[in-house]
Amino acid sequence: MKTSISLEEAQATLLTLVRPVAQGQVPLLAATGRVLGRDIQSGVNLPVFSKSPLDGYALQAKDSEQAKPSQPVTLTVIEEVRAGYVPRNKVMAGTAIKVMTGAPVPEGADEIVKFEDVTREGNSIKLFSPVTPGKNVIRAGEDVIQGETIAPGGMVVTPPLVGLLAAIGVAAVPVFEKVRIAILSTGDELLDPSRDLLPGKIYNSNLHSLGAYCLQLGTAPVDMGIVPDETTAIAARISQALQASDLVITTGGVSVGDYDVVPAALTQLGAELIFWKLDMKPGSPVIAASYNNKLIIGLSGNPAAALITFDLLVVPLIKKMMGLEKQFPLKVSAILTENFNKSSQQRRFLRARVQRDKAMNYVKLTGEQSNGVLKSMIDCNALIDVPAGSGPLLAGQEVSAVVLGHEPGGFL
Amino acid sequence: MKTSISLEEAQATLLTLVRPVAQGQVPLLAATGRVLGRDIQSGVNLPVFSKSPLDGYALQAKDSEQAKPSQPVTLTVIEEVRAGYVPRNKVMAGTAIKVMTGAPVPEGADEIVKFEDVTREGNSIKLFSPVTPGKNVIRAGEDVIQGETIAPGGMVVTPPLVGLLAAIGVAAVPVFEKVRIAILSTGDELLDPSRDLLPGKIYNSNLHSLGAYCLQLGTAPVDMGIVPDETTAIAARISQALQASDLVITTGGVSVGDYDVVPAALTQLGAELIFWKLDMKPGSPVIAASYNNKLIIGLSGNPAAALITFDLLVVPLIKKMMGLEKQFPLKVSAILTENFNKSSQQRRFLRARVQRDKAMNYVKLTGEQSNGVLKSMIDCNALIDVPAGSGPLLAGQEVSAVVLGHEPGGFL
Known part of the structure; x- marks a missing residue:
C-alpha cells in the first residue's frame, strides 16, 4: 500500500478501478438531469x-408568375x-x-402565401405578385434528418433535449x-x-453534507448511519454498505491515532488497501481500499476536510461511474485579492470564491481555513491550489484555483 | 389589454403580480437544492x-515554561x-x-501538546520545550457563534449548508x-x-421540455395533458389547472389565426387579459392573463419559441415565486465568431453558445433559428439579444447575450 501520495496519483489510480454503472430506461420527464446511456439517432425526419409555418393558401408558385397589382x-x-x-x-394549376x-x-x-397577401372573395383568392417556391414552407427533415445523431451518450439530459x-x-x-x-x-x-445534544458529543454533519452532495450530483445516497469507534462494528457496517451500493464512503477514523479504526476495519474485512494519506492539506487522512471490485474511500472526520477531499478525489470517480464524459473540475487562474499569511510546507487547498470581472478572475x-470549520465552505466556489513550499500569499498575486460544483449555475 | 409590448415591460408587469409561495419544513437531505425560507441563526456555539485538534496531552502551559532538552x-x-x-x-499543575x-x-x-513532542514512560510524560497556551486548541465558537446568522433566507441550500x-x-x-x-x-x-404517429399529427414536445425545465428549476410540474383546439375544452382544462397549481402555462393557440383559441378560452373563463404579444422574435405570440390572483401564461406552440419565452419571460416569475433573491439571468458581452446574414426589423433572440477564452467571451x-427548430436549443447556453432595426451581424462584432440556465454548471 502506498502512503502520502499526490492527489493526481490517487485520482489516476482510483479512476482505473471504476466503471460506469448499468443502464436502464426511464420516462421522458424522469430523464431530466440524468446521463444519456448511448448516442440517440432519430428514427424519423x-x-x-x-x-x-403560417395561416395562408397552399398553391403552385408557377400560377403566380404573371400576377401584378393591375392584373391579379x-x-x-x-x-x-x-x-x-x-x-x-x-x-393543381389554378387551385x-x-x-x-x-x-x-x-x-x-x-408554396404558401399569407392570408394578408391575397384577397379572398367567396371560393377564390386573388394574387397580386409572384411568389417564390419553398419560401414559406417548413420542409420535412429541416430540423432533424432520419438517422441523424441528435445527442451523444454521456451527455446530461437537459430540458431542450427532453423536448427533442x-x-x-x-x-x-x-x-x-x-x-x-x-x-x-x-x-x-x-x-x-x-x-438532543449530550456532553462531549457533537452533531454529525458529514452524513448530511455528503448525502446532499450526492443528491446534487444526481446519485442516490444510501444512509448507513453512525457507527461507534469499534473495528468489528465498522467492518460489519462497511460490509452491509458494500451490498447496498456501488461505492462506499466513510468519514472519521482514518488518522494514525489509537482510535483510528477504519484502516483496521478494512483490513479485518479483507479489503485490499490501495493507499493511505494524501500529500495535501486539508484532507491528508484519506484511505482507499477495494473489495469485490467496489471501492471504499475513508475520508477525514473533519467536516471541511471531508467535503474538500470528496470534491477533489471522489467526485471525478462518481462522474465516471455516472457515465459522464467530463469528470474533472475546471481549473482557472485568478488574482488573489487579499493576503494569506501562512507558509505552506505541504500542498494546501484554500477555500475561496472566484468571481469574474470582465476580463479577469479574482x-x-x-x-x-481550519479543517473543522464549515462556515467558510458556504460561500466557497473554488479551492486555491497552493503548491508545497510556498511562502505567504500576497494580494495581487496570480494563483491557480479548482472550481467546485456546489452552487447551481457555477461561477459567473 | 396591451399588445406587442417589450419583454421588459411584460416582465415588470407580471413580476408585480406574483409572490413567493408558502413555506414548510423538510428534513435535511430533502432540503438540498431548495430555497431557504428565512435567515437561520445558530442556537449554539x-x-x-x-x-x-490532535492526539496529545492536555496540560497547563505554565508548567512547561522551564522545559529544556537538557532539563525536561x-x-x-x-x-x-x-x-x-x-x-x-x-x-492541575504537574498533571x-x-x-x-x-x-x-x-x-x-x-494547551494540547502532540504525542510526538513528548516522551511517555509509565504514567508520566516528559516535555522538552515550552508550549504556547491556546495554540493547539479548537475553541468553542471558533466556527459559529451562538446567535450568528449562518445563511440568509432566499439562498439555495447547498451541500455545505446542509452540513452546517x-x-x-x-x-x-x-x-x-x-x-x-x-x-x-x-x-x-x-x-x-x-x-403511434398518425398522418398529419406531430409529437408534442412542449409538455415535456417545459416540464423538464420546471424539474430542473426545482419546481413541481403538473402535467395537464393535450387539449384539442376547442375553446370550451381549453377553458375547462385551464380551470382545472388553476386548481392544481400556482401558475398555469399553456402552449399553442395564441397567434391570430382562425384556430388560435387560447385567448378565446381565457375570455370565456373570465380571466383578466394582461397583454397579448411581445415585441420580439421568436415567441411573439404570448398571452398573459390572471384569474383569482393566479397567472396564466400562454406561450407559442412552436417548440423553440415556447422554450425561449419560457426562459426569458416565465423563469424570472418562477424564481420570484420560489423565494429566490436573484431572479434575472446574467447578461454578458461577447464577440460574435460568425456572420448572421439576416436583418432584424424586430428585436430578435438568436440561439447561441457563449464560451470564455481567458479574457474574452466568444x-x-x-x-x-426557425421558430420550430429544437436542435439548435440543445447546445444553446445563451440568447444573443439583437436590437430592432439591426442589419446583418458580422463576425468580430460585439453583441449582448442573455445566459440561460439549461446546463448544469452554467457556462464556463
Whole structure:
C-alpha cells in the first residue's frame, strides 16, 4: 500500500478501478438531469412532413408568375386544412388549399402565401405578385434528418433535449442508473442532529453534507448511519454498505491515532488497501481500499476536510461511474485579492470564491481555513491550489484555483 | 389589454403580480437544492465545547515554561479521554490528561501538546520545550457563534449548508414549498410521444421540455395533458389547472389565426387579459392573463419559441415565486465568431453558445433559428439579444447575450 501520495496519483489510480454503472430506461420527464446511456439517432425526419409555418393558401408558385397589382391571378380554393388533419385533395394549376399554421403542405403545392397577401372573395383568392417556391414552407427533415445523431451518450439530459426526444417519439430514454453511494460516519462522539445534544458529543454533519452532495450530483445516497469507534462494528457496517451500493464512503477514523479504526476495519474485512494519506492539506487522512471490485474511500472526520477531499478525489470517480464524459473540475487562474499569511510546507487547498470581472478572475478567501470549520465552505466556489513550499500569499498575486460544483449555475 | 409590448415591460408587469409561495419544513437531505425560507441563526456555539485538534496531552502551559532538552519537565498523566467522552478530572499543575482528536479540552488545561513532542514512560510524560497556551486548541465558537446568522433566507441550500445546518442541530429546514406549475398543450395535431404517429399529427414536445425545465428549476410540474383546439375544452382544462397549481402555462393557440383559441378560452373563463404579444422574435405570440390572483401564461406552440419565452419571460416569475433573491439571468458581452446574414426589423433572440477564452467571451450560433427548430436549443447556453432595426451581424462584432440556465454548471 502506498502512503502520502499526490492527489493526481490517487485520482489516476482510483479512476482505473471504476466503471460506469448499468443502464436502464426511464420516462421522458424522469430523464431530466440524468446521463444519456448511448448516442440517440432519430428514427424519423423532423418535422415528419412538410408543413405550413403560417395561416395562408397552399398553391403552385408557377400560377403566380404573371400576377401584378393591375392584373391579379385568381385561384379557386378547393379545401381547408387545419393542423392535425390531412388534405383530401391535391393542389393543381389554378387551385389553392387554405392551410392553417402547422397543417401539412398539400400534394402539388410548392408554396404558401399569407392570408394578408391575397384577397379572398367567396371560393377564390386573388394574387397580386409572384411568389417564390419553398419560401414559406417548413420542409420535412429541416430540423432533424432520419438517422441523424441528435445527442451523444454521456451527455446530461437537459430540458431542450427532453423536448427533442419527445419530438422524435422517444418516450423511454436510455440513461445510466443512479449511482448508489453508501455513506457511513464513524465516531463515538457523533449524534444525529435530530437527537438532543449530550456532553462531549457533537452533531454529525458529514452524513448530511455528503448525502446532499450526492443528491446534487444526481446519485442516490444510501444512509448507513453512525457507527461507534469499534473495528468489528465498522467492518460489519462497511460490509452491509458494500451490498447496498456501488461505492462506499466513510468519514472519521482514518488518522494514525489509537482510535483510528477504519484502516483496521478494512483490513479485518479483507479489503485490499490501495493507499493511505494524501500529500495535501486539508484532507491528508484519506484511505482507499477495494473489495469485490467496489471501492471504499475513508475520508477525514473533519467536516471541511471531508467535503474538500470528496470534491477533489471522489467526485471525478462518481462522474465516471455516472457515465459522464467530463469528470474533472475546471481549473482557472485568478488574482488573489487579499493576503494569506501562512507558509505552506505541504500542498494546501484554500477555500475561496472566484468571481469574474470582465476580463479577469479574482479570488478571495471565504474565511477560517481550519479543517473543522464549515462556515467558510458556504460561500466557497473554488479551492486555491497552493503548491508545497510556498511562502505567504500576497494580494495581487496570480494563483491557480479548482472550481467546485456546489452552487447551481457555477461561477459567473 | 396591451399588445406587442417589450419583454421588459411584460416582465415588470407580471413580476408585480406574483409572490413567493408558502413555506414548510423538510428534513435535511430533502432540503438540498431548495430555497431557504428565512435567515437561520445558530442556537449554539460551533464547536459547542473547546476540543483537541490532535492526539496529545492536555496540560497547563505554565508548567512547561522551564522545559529544556537538557532539563525536561515531567507531568503525571491522570486520565485518558476519547472523542465523545467527558473528562472526569481537572488538569492541575504537574498533571496532564491524554486526549484524542475531538475530545473536549479538560477543565484547567490551556494547551494540547502532540504525542510526538513528548516522551511517555509509565504514567508520566516528559516535555522538552515550552508550549504556547491556546495554540493547539479548537475553541468553542471558533466556527459559529451562538446567535450568528449562518445563511440568509432566499439562498439555495447547498451541500455545505446542509452540513452546517446539521452541525448546529437543525434537523428540519424551513424552505419555500415547491412551486406547482401546470402545463397544458393545445392543438388537434398533437400526440404524446408514447403513442403511434398518425398522418398529419406531430409529437408534442412542449409538455415535456417545459416540464423538464420546471424539474430542473426545482419546481413541481403538473402535467395537464393535450387539449384539442376547442375553446370550451381549453377553458375547462385551464380551470382545472388553476386548481392544481400556482401558475398555469399553456402552449399553442395564441397567434391570430382562425384556430388560435387560447385567448378565446381565457375570455370565456373570465380571466383578466394582461397583454397579448411581445415585441420580439421568436415567441411573439404570448398571452398573459390572471384569474383569482393566479397567472396564466400562454406561450407559442412552436417548440423553440415556447422554450425561449419560457426562459426569458416565465423563469424570472418562477424564481420570484420560489423565494429566490436573484431572479434575472446574467447578461454578458461577447464577440460574435460568425456572420448572421439576416436583418432584424424586430428585436430578435438568436440561439447561441457563449464560451470564455481567458479574457474574452466568444459566442457562436448553434444552428437553424426557425421558430420550430429544437436542435439548435440543445447546445444553446445563451440568447444573443439583437436590437430592432439591426442589419446583418458580422463576425468580430460585439453583441449582448442573455445566459440561460439549461446546463448544469452554467457556462464556463
